[in-house]
Amino acid sequence: MADKTIALKDTDAKSADPTLNVSKDKDVDVLVKFQDVSLTYHDKSGETLAISNLDFEVRRGELLGIVGPSGCGKTTVLSIISSIIKPSGGKVSVDKAEAEERRDKCGYMLQRDELFPWLTISQNVLLGTKIKKMKGRREYAYALLDKYGLGDFKNRYPSQLSGGMRQRVALIRTLATAPELLLLDEPFGALDFQTRLHVVEDVHSIIKSEKKTAVFVTHDISEAISMCDRIIILTARPATVKKVVDLTPIKELKPLDRRESPLFQKYFEDIWKNLQNKRG
Numbered sequence: 001m002a003d004k005t006i007a008l009k010d011t012d013a014k015s016a017d018p019t020l021n022v023s024k025d026k027d028v029d030v031l032v033k034f035q036d037v038s039l040t041y042h043d044k045s046g047e048t049l050a051i052s053n054l055d056f057e058v059r060r061g062e063l064l065g066i067v068g069p070s071g072c073g074k075t076t077v078l079s080i081i082s083s084i085i086k087p088s089g090g091k092v093s094v095d096k097a098e099a100e101e102r103r104d105k106c107g108y109m110l111q112r113d114e115l116f117p118w119l120t121i122s123q124n125v126l127l128g129t130k131i132k133k134m135k136g137r138r139e140y141a142y143a144l145l146d147k148y149g150l151g152d153f154k155n156r157y158p159s160q161l162s163g164g165m166r167q168r169v170a171l172i173r174t175l176a177t178a179p180e181l182l183l184l185d186e187p188f189g190a191l192d193f194q195t196r197l198h199v200v201e202d203v204h205s206i207i208k209s210e211k212k213t214a215v216f217v218t219h220d221i222s223e224a225i226s227m228c229d230r231i232i233i234l235t236a237r238p239a240t241v242k243k244v245v246d247l248t249p250i251k252e253l254k255p256l257d258r259r260e261s262p263l264f265q266k267y268f269e270d271i272w273k274n275l276q277n278k279r280g
């Protein structure tokens, strides 16, 4: 009898298993859900099946990494989440919202910081809130600039800041519009290695202390392991889920400290191996 209780508990624990791309536990708070999603691009040269049978979820509050071979469909996945493009098949929901409302729930951060050089830092940071006609966001945006070491640079121009500082500004600009979900598409690609290490530390700390949910696309395995709570490995195009890696054992460590962890190399080898293998 006692054994049966234990067995039941085990089953419950397994259904919330972080290594599953789709949880079986109804209590898991799912923000984004992809169900059997496919996307075919049509252009002059023909059709490209970018993703197929893609099932995964982003749980509220987590920092989910997506890694996969170049051209496998990572950016396409982010574009579908934010409803910039519509899937050819399957179902996508973000906080149960229909496609029209999804765009407002998402904040994008790209490889280039995309700050406008002719606007000051404070004007850049408030731009998104102006476009969206959001009121009362100035204080929050300024508080973020102060909190993350940019308070003295409000009236400077992007060219007067380092690459790392500009990426922090870009993230704060994204946060200023209060998105439910941050979509980060290789946001550190334009930075040199040393700067990247520090910006990863900063961005991770900002996302966690602001309690945001984020999807982080990268082709840098080490960066994914240092930033994320879970990592989804995609197959070569058409993208489908190859494996989900759970980083719970190192989740509480800061990015630089994770690199010192003995588990870091194990995760690296696992992800590397899965990226080399063909589909299946």
Ligand SMILES: Nc1ncnc2c1ncn2[C@@H]1O[C@H](COP(=O)(O)OP(=O)(O)OP(=O)(O)O)[C@@H](O)[C@H]1O
Pocket: 041, 042, 043, 048, 050, 068, 069, 070, 071, 072, 073, 074, 075, 076, 077, 219, 237
């Ligand atoms: N607008 C488009 N029209 C036609 N094909 C496209 C379009 N955008 C992307 N593709 C194709 O879809 C596939 C997936 O592209 P996507 O940009 O999503 O890949 P990715 O994983 O983000 O690549 P990378 O690692 O290089 O950033 C690629 O084969 C690409 O050529």
Ligand SMILES: [Mg+2]
Pocket: 074, 075, 076, 185
């Ligand atoms: Mg891409």
